[in-house]
Amino acid sequence: MAEPIRVVVTGAAGQIAYSLLYQLAKGDVFGDQQPLSLHLLDIEPMMGVLNGVVMELQDCALPLLREVIPTADPAVGFKDVDAAFLVGAMPRKEGMERKDLLAANVKIFKAQGQALDQHAKKTVKVLVVGNPANTNSLICSKYAPSIPPANFSAMTRLDQNRAQTQIANRLGVPVNNVSKITIWGNHSSTQFPDVANATVVTASGETKSVKDAINDQAWLNGDFISTVQKRGAAVIAARKLSSAMSAAKAAADHMKDWWNGTPAESWVSMAVFSDGSYNTPVGVMYSFPVRCSKGQWEIVQGLTIDEFAREKLDVTSKELIEEREEALAVCQD
Numbered sequence: 001m002a003e004p005i006r007v008v009v010t011g012a013a014g015q016i017a018y019s020l021l022y023q024l025a026k027g028d029v030f031g032d033q034q035p036l037s038l039h040l041l042d043i044e045p046m047m048g049v050l051n052g053v054v055m056e057l058q059d060c061a062l063p064l065l066r067e068v069i070p071t072a073d074p075a076v077g078f079k080d081v082d083a084a085f086l087v088g089a090m091p092r093k094e095g096m097e098r099k100d101l102l103a104a105n106v107k108i109f110k111a112q113g114q115a116l117d118q119h120a121k122k123t124v125k126v127l128v129v130g131n132p133a134n135t136n137s138l139i140c141s142k143y144a145p146s147i148p149p150a151n152f153s154a155m156t157r158l159d160q161n162r163a164q165t166q167i168a169n170r171l172g173v174p175v176n177n178v179s180k181i182t183i184w185g186n187h188s189s190t191q192f193p194d195v196a197n198a199t200v201v202t203a204s205g206e207t208k209s210v211k212d213a214i215n216d217q218a219w220l221n222g223d224f225i226s227t228v229q230k231r232g233a234a235v236i237a238a239r240k241l242s243s244a245m246s247a248a249k250a251a252a253d254h255m256k257d258w259w260n261g262t263p264a265e266s267w268v269s270m271a272v273f274s275d276g277s278y279n280t281p282v283g284v285m286y287s288f289p290v291r292c293s294k295g296q297w298e299i300v301q302g303l304t305i306d307e308f309a310r311e312k313l314d315v316t317s318k319e320l321i322e323e324r325e326e327a328l329a330v331c332q333d
C-alpha cells in the first residue's frame with residue numbers, strides 16, 4: 001500500500017466538515033488504496049467540539065485513516081500537507097449575499113495563505129470552500145507566493161451538481177446521464193449555469209443535446225438558471241443553516257476529479273485563475289469548464305459563446321473584479 005498522504009480540513013468542527021471528514025477517511029476522494037493522515041484545524045474555542053469529532057472518526061474504525069491531528073495552530077495544521085480543504089469561515093444567514101461575508105472572512109484566507117506558504121508542500125492542492133469562495137481563494141494564493149497559482153481553486157461543483165440534478169429530474173433520468181454542464185464565473189447569484197454544450201442519455205437510451213431533450217428554451221433561460229443561482233439561499237431559508245451535506249459531497253467530487261482526472265470526453269466546473277480565456281478578466285478566480293489529468297487542470301477551449309451567454313459571463317466578471325478590489329483593500333488594513 002502507498003505511503004500515507006497528509007490532508008488538512010479547516011473549519012473541522014463545523015457542519016460541512018462533519019460530512020466531509022467521513023468521505024475522506026473512507027477513501028472516497030483519494031482512493032481505497034491510499035492511506036491518509038487527517039489534520040483537523042479549527043479555532044481555539046472549538047477544540048472541545050473538535051475532540052468529539054476526533055473520537056467519532058476513531059470510532060468509525062476506518063482502515064485507511066492512519067493518524068488524526070486536531071489543532072488550533074496553523075503551523076501544525078498545514079505542516080507538509082498534500083491537499084487542503086479550506087472550509088473554515090463564517091457562513092451567511094438569511095437575506096445576505098455571499099459577498100457580504102468578505103470583510104469578515106477574507107483575512108482568514110490571507111493568514112492561511114501565509115501559513116500554507118511556510119508549512120505546506122509546494123505541490124499542495126488547495127480547494128477553497130469558505131465564502132465568498134472565488135475571492136478568498138485568490139487572496140489565499142496571493143499570500144502563498146511560493147506555491148504555484150495553479151494549485152489554488154474554489155468550489156463551484158455544488159452549483160454544477162445542482163444544475164445537473166435540475167436537468168436530470170426534468171427529463172426523468174439518473175443524474176449521471178447528464179454531462180458537460182458548465183458553471184461560469186462566481187459562486188454567487190451572478191454565476192451562469194450553461195447547458196449550451198450539455199448532453200443527456202435519454203430514458204430511451206439515445207444521446208441528445210440537453211437543449212433538444214428539454215425543448216423549452218424559456219425554462220432553460222429563466223427558471224433553470226435562477227433556481228441554480230438561488231439554491232444556496234433556498235436551503236438557508238428552509239434549514240436555517242447553509243448547505244452542508246451537499247457542500248461536502250461537492251468538495252469531495254472536486255478534489256477527486258482534480259487528483260484522479262476527468263473522463264476525456266467530458267468536463268467539470270472549477271474556479272481557477274483566469275488566463276483571459278473566453279474574454280474573462282485575467283487574474284480573477286473564475287469558474288470554467290476544465291479537464292483534469294495527472295493532477296493538473298486545463299480550461300476547455302473552443303466553446304461557442306452566444307450573445308445571451310456573453311452578457312452573463314460579463315456580469316459575473318464585473319462582480320469578481322469588484323470583489324477583488326474590496327478584498328485587497330481589506331487585506332491592507
Ligand SMILES: NC(=O)C1=CN([C@@H]2O[C@H](COP(=O)(O)OP(=O)(O)OC[C@H]3O[C@@H](n4cnc5c(N)ncnc54)[C@H](O)[C@@H]3O)[C@@H](O)[C@H]2O)C=CC1
Nearest residue numbers: 011013014015016042088089090091129130131155158247
Ligand atoms: N463554495 C460553496 O459551494 C459553499 C461554501 N460554503 C461556505 O463554507 C463555509 C463553512 O460553512 P459551514 O461548515 O456550514 O460553517 P460552520 O459555521 O458550521 O463551520 C465553520 C467552522 O470554521 C471554523 N473557523 C472559523 N475561523 C477559522 C479559522 N481561522 N481557522 C480554522 N477554522 C475556523 C469555525 O470555528 C467553525 O467550526 C461558509 O463560509 C459557507 O458559506 C457553504 C456551502 C457551499
Ligand SMILES: O=C([O-])CC(=O)C(=O)O
Nearest residue numbers: 092131158232233242243
Ligand atoms: O448559500 C450559501 O451561503 C452556502 C453556499 O455557498 C451554497 O449553498 O451554495
